[in-house]
Amino acid sequence: MKKKKPSVRHTASRTDQQNLILDRLFDYFSHPKGQKPTSENEIEVSFYKCSLNALPKNFHDNTYNGVNIIMLLQYQKENSIKVPIYATFKQVTDLLEQYKGQLPKKSDHFDPNKPLKGLKLDAQIVKYLETYKKDGGKISKSQFESATEGLSLKQIQERGYQKRNGLKPYNVFPIEKIKHLLPQVFIDEREYFAEQEALEQQRMTPEMQDLLFVEKAQLIIEAIGVPVIESYQDRAYYLPNKHQIIIPPRSKFQSDKAYFAVILHELSHSTSRDLGRDINHAFGSVGYMKEELIAETATLFMCLEEGLDTFNAHAQYLESWASHFEDKKKVLLSVCKQARDAQKYISDKVIEHKQKLANQPKYVVPNNIDSKFALTEKYTEELALFIAKEANTFGCVIPLKGQKIIGFNRISEGIEVFSEEKSVKLQGAAAMTFKRKLSELEMKQSLFNEEITHPCASKKPDNQQLNQSFRHRL
Incomplete structure (x- = not known):
């Protein structure tokens, strides 16, 4: 007996749900978190702070990917989250049950049998799911591909095969909300808690913060090894054919921080060579706009990974470019994935460079100086x-x-x-x-x-x- 096909109402509900997710993603890209340049002759970068500059992680201490990073960054900003670690209700319930003996005693305000009572799971992440069916019954991907190889879409449907894909939302919450209930061993195993505590105790002047940004940015630039050439012109860009970054003179920028921030954006473009992204697109084309979004998002991810202030280097035209994707929101899922790939490429290079520096002998002034x-x-x-x-x-x-x-x-x-x-x-x-x-x-x-x-x-x-x-x- 064949299983019933999903109702039109259920299908429409799932489509509406996916559209809401894509709407949130599109909203992030079409409203950059930064100030626009005050004049056309000024190359400026605006920065905004968050409690802990870091990529969001899940309960198992693994970094989230692509679109989920963006969705959680939005949530963190709206809810002033300091420690970006998230979990599902079940994950934390099982953990607290395991350490139930360490929970506070029952009182008018707390029940150890229901430790999460009243907790809101108002953060959302998504999973990209693919399902395969034969006459309404689930089959594996390999079974589907083997049975439908060489068939047209019409033939696949006539033989009762069906492939569906889409985004499925899940609710999570930041575990900092229940830090007082968590076992100390769990907290000690997650470095974000210690980093946030150190951040709260740290006292740095704006000048010291800017200097730290510059030093870390220089390390990233050295790790990637793409030549940076200063040229008297009003824009920065990456030259694929020469594998070089062209940057206006420092005098065109309001600060050292802004100067290096733009270089980091161009470094994200430079990953296209080794990651196989085609960036030879006409200015203003859809392909050009997509690459700008990839580079800007990759730079955001990179700064979070390296503990740098996050920024939007091109807020003025990034906003206008993103508006062209209103009817093509799904392309933003690809943007997030490719941005994450670019960030991971850069971060791996930085790790290699740090290891190389650690193994090098300490710098000594050479004797043979002209x-x-x-x-x-x-x-x-x-x-x-x-x-x-x-x-x-x-x-x-x-x-x-x-x-x-x-x-x-x-x-x-x-x-x-x-x-x-x-x-x-x-x-x-x-x-x-x-x-x-x-x-x-x-x-x-x-x-x-x-x-x-x-x-x-x-x-x-x-x-x-x-x-x-x-x-x-x-």
Whole structure:
């Protein structure tokens, strides 16, 4: 006897349910969480904070995927969730039953036999399900594919086979709501609780937070290894044919943080080469818009994974692009999946890079430096002010801020500057102005007969030697 087909009402209900899920997803993309640039000539990035910058995890401490990340991020923002770990009612009920002896005693406000009474499961996630049937009865995917291979859709239907797919919603809740009931062993096994506690005790100035963002962003850029080229133009972009990122000068950005935030967005585009995404689309086309959404979402996921402030680098036109998908909401499911793939690719590279750095010997200033110098405190301070000023013009100078400079070597692209803590390569105009400033400071120091002179000099040079030295360095 054949099983009854699902009623039209049931099918319509399921379709409406999926549309509600897609509506929520579309709403997130069409209302970016950031401020638009205040002028067309200004490249700006707006940041927004959340309690713990991290990807949402489930009861088993595994990270959620794609669309569920977006749905839970929305929920966290609306409900001020601090620890993004979620569970189903049954999962927590079974856990508390196992540790029932540790629960508080019965009172007017708590019943250990019903520890979750009154708890609302108001967060939602989805699962993508596929079902296969023969004459109304369920069969496996392999059975369906074997029996219908080479058949047209009409033939498949005539022979009683049916394939259905769709999104099925599940309700979960953040377990921080019942942290006081959870066994300590469960809490200790999940690092998010310790991270949130440390975050609440941490006291950082905005300047310290920005510096931390810049340092972590630099590490990510080093891990991926895509060259970043500064160019005097008003937009940033990734060049697939050269595998390079072109970025406007640092002077086009309001902060170091904004400068590196845009580079991270372009890094997400660069994953297309190894992940097989086609990004050769005309500006404004559906394909172009989809890639922008993938890159922006991947950057969001990346920042959450690395504990960085999240942002929307292109809020102004991201909003207008997303509006074109109103009748194609399902494409956003693909966006979320590909964004998650891009983020995982970057995160794996970062892990490899950190391991490589951990195994490398500690940085030591090399002995074979072409131009060594030692400046008095007065000129060291002047050099520090110069570096801070130049870092507002050239992004490649930013890593030298706060560093004590030892000297530099000439390389084919420019110079490699050495400090007590690191080496930094400068190119083009940045290299020229840096060399010119160092020569100027050495000359001033020698002319005014300061105590500390060039370490390689055996005697005080005369004016003719100084002029020759100055021309040689330039």
